[in-house]
Amino acid sequence: MNRQAIHGWLLLLPAAALLALFTHWPVAATIWASFHATPRSSHPAPWVGLENYQVMWADEVFWKSLANNLWYALATVPVSIALALVMALWVNGAMRGRTWLRMAFFTPTILPMIAVANIWLFFYTPQYGLLEQLTGALGIASHNWLGSPDTALACVSIVAIWKEAGFFMIFYLAALQSIPPSLAEAAALEGASRFYYFRRVVFPLLAPTTLFVLVNAVINSFRLVDHIVVMTRGGPNNATSLLLFHIYQVGFSFWDTAYASALTVVLLAILGTVALVQFLLVERRVHYQ
Amino acid sequence: MRKLETVAAWVLGALWILPLAYAFWTAFHPPEFSTRLALAAPLTLDNFHRAWDAAPFARYFVNSFLLVTMVLAAQLVLCTLAAYAFARFEFPGKPVAFALVLVQLMIMPDVLIVENYRTLGRLGILDSIPAIGLPYMASAFGIFLLRQTFKTIPRELDEAARVEGAGPLEVLWRVYVPLARPVYLAFGLVSVSYHWNNFLWPLIVTSSVTSRPVTVGLQVFSSGDQGIDWSVITAATLMTSAPLLLAFLLFQRQFVQSFLRAGIR
Numbered sequence: 406m407n408r409q410a411i412h413g414w415l416l417l418l419p420a421a422a423l424l425a426l427f428t429h430w431p432v433a434a435t436i437w438a439s440f441h442a443t444p445r446s447s448h449p450a451p452w453v454g455l456e457n458y459q460v461m462w463a464d465e466v467f468w469k470s471l472a473n474n475l476w477y478a479l480a481t482v483p484v485s486i487a488l489a490l491v492m493a494l495w496v497n498g499a500m501r502g503r504t505w506l507r508m509a510f511f512t513p514t515i516l517p518m519i520a521v522a523n524i525w526l527f528f529y530t531p532q533y534g535l536l537e538q539l540t541g542a543l544g545i546a547s548h549n550w551l552g553s554p555d556t557a558l559a560c561v562s563i564v565a566i567w568k569e570a571g572f573f574m575i576f577y578l579a580a581l582q583s584i585p586p587s588l589a590e591a592a593a594l595e596g597a598s599r600f601y602y603f604r605r606v607v608f609p610l611l612a613p614t615t616l617f618v619l620v621n622a623v624i625n626s627f628r629l630v631d632h633i634v635v636m637t638r639g640g641p642n643n644a645t646s647l648l649l650f651h652i653y654q655v656g657f658s659f660w661d662t663a664y665a666s667a668l669t670v671v672l673l674a675i676l677g678t679v680a681l682v683q684f685l686l687v688e689r690r691v692h693y694q
Numbered sequence: 695m696r697k698l699e700t701v702a703a704w705v706l707g708a709l710w711i712l713p714l715a716y717a718f719w720t721a722f723h724p725p726e727f728s729t730r731l732a733l734a735a736p737l738t739l740d741n742f743h744r745a746w747d748a749a750p751f752a753r754y755f756v757n758s759f760l761l762v763t764m765v766l767a768a769q770l771v772l773c774t775l776a777a778y779a780f781a782r783f784e785f786p787g788k789p790v791a792f793a794l795v796l797v798q799l800m801i802m803p804d805v806l807i808v809e810n811y812r813t814l815g816r817l818g819i820l821d822s823i824p825a826i827g828l829p830y831m832a833s834a835f836g837i838f839l840l841r842q843t844f845k846t847i848p849r850e851l852d853e854a855a856r857v858e859g860a861g862p863l864e865v866l867w868r869v870y871v872p873l874a875r876p877v878y879l880a881f882g883l884v885s886v887s888y889h890w891n892n893f894l895w896p897l898i899v900t901s902s903v904t905s906r907p908v909t910v911g912l913q914v915f916s917s918g919d920q921g922i923d924w925s926v927i928t929a930a931t932l933m934t935s936a937p938l939l940l941a942f943l944l945f946q947r948q949f950v951q952s953f954l955r956a957g958i959r
Contacts, residue, residue: 413783420776423832431809495703509707517891631893680800
């Protein structure tokens with residue numbers, strides 16, 4: 406090995422060691438542990454084959470959490486992206502008070518999820534929460550928004566949308582600012598409507614940003630469960646249990662780490678699929694350019 | 695049409711700020727006004743006093759401060775070295791190593807809670823501030839961001855320094871680091887706000903007052919015997935968000951620019 410190579414590896418070594426210890430090793434160890442029983446005291450855990458996965462197959466809470474998580478992703482991802490795009494278009498234009506608007510949209514992003522979850526918890530409180538007062542004033546019957554299985558998942562989804570839309574707005578804003586103004590001028594000269602210009606020029610130019618934001622939104626919908634811990638603890642009747650929250654409960658409330666590992670493998674498979682889809686989409690885009 | 699759009703934008707903006715405004719109202723007024731919006735309601739700091747006295751928030755703030763400082767310092771060193779290797783050195787296995795780094799962008803330590811907890815237990819450092827930070831110190835995001843930046847720096851500058859007899863680390867320190875300063879600021883803000891706000895992992899690894907960050911402290915406080923005194927809970931909530939919120943309001947432009955810069959890949 407020449408000196409360049411040695412220097413390169415030496416520079417990389419500290420970060421690589423930590424990455425291996427806290428990312429690559431745990432991925433491998435999770436898969437390995439999912440085929441074993443939960444270790445008790447000093448005995449090594451016995452191999453149990455697919456038993457944890459059989460338990461999972463029969464675990465209603467797992468299926469409920471998975472279904473919840475898919476619905477949660479289906480609700481939060483498109484809505485927060487669409488709102489982010491609209492916000493960015495507004496803030497990027499010559500609208501009055503756009504500095505204020507940008508601040509209003511972006512502020513939720515920098516607050517801790519756990520703190521905003523507390524605020525929203527109060528907002529949704531039965532009887533004297535702000536939401537109840539508003540619906541009461543409009544003559545709508547009282548409803549326990551977080552306490553009933555029909556509306557609880559929608560309530561936590563709204564919190565996530567509120568928290569994330571402003572964050573994604575920033576990426577769209579950056580992309581919008583890199584579009585040359587001459588394109589808009591040309592479209593105006595040709596007599597294209599604003600909507601036509603957006604649909605045929607702006608939106609296609611934003612495609613890479615949309616892909617980036619989409620991937621991040623999907624990852625976040627499987628990664629962030631802070632608000633679940635604060636607002637519902639997965640209830641009522643598991644109506645708001647998401648996959649990572651179920652893993653947390655199985656692993657750290659019931660201390661069944663082997664089963665938690667099997668559940669984590671499912672989560673890793675989902676994230677791996679997202680990565681693969683992103684990779685293939687990026688590849689295709691590069692080919693067509 | 696444009697007028698309608700402006701109105702819609704303002705309505706959405708008002709909706710977006712409403713929960714926070716409501717929190718401010720509750721925190722700065724006596725409890726009997728927390729659910730009653732009366733213009734004559736007297737302002738008070740009493741809720742903050744009571745929250746501050748009811749839980750060791752001072753300690754939580756110190757813990758969070760130590761945590762974000764420690765994580766950021768380690769990230770800056772580790773990511774700079776690794777990014778420099780990827781940007782300017784040729785070594786066998788480089789593409790594979792880079793791909794392995796990028797894995798962490800998808801599979802963050804946030805989802806590997808079970809095994810990381812076991813690892814930290816084996817290291818014997820559970821319930822400590824370094825235990826919260828360790829899994830995040832080698833940040834794939836930081837490595838990627840700095841690598842992209844270092845790659846845009848002209849090689850001539852690098853070579854000029856080498857001709858003067860500077861070694862690889864000296865070149866890094868004298869040429870690359872100063873030129874990447876805005877990116878460091880951007881990464882720093884993103885990292886600090888991420889780790890100040892992080893909750894689930896600190897909740898899992900900490901179990902005592904001496905290591906809990908503010909987010910976990912707030913949860914312990916608000917789910918404990920405080921019951922449903924919303925005024926005090928909201929005051930505590932605003933208190934824990936205050937450092938970032940104040941920094942954001944003071945340096946709004948830099949914040950937004952930084953998040954913009956950190957997001958462009």
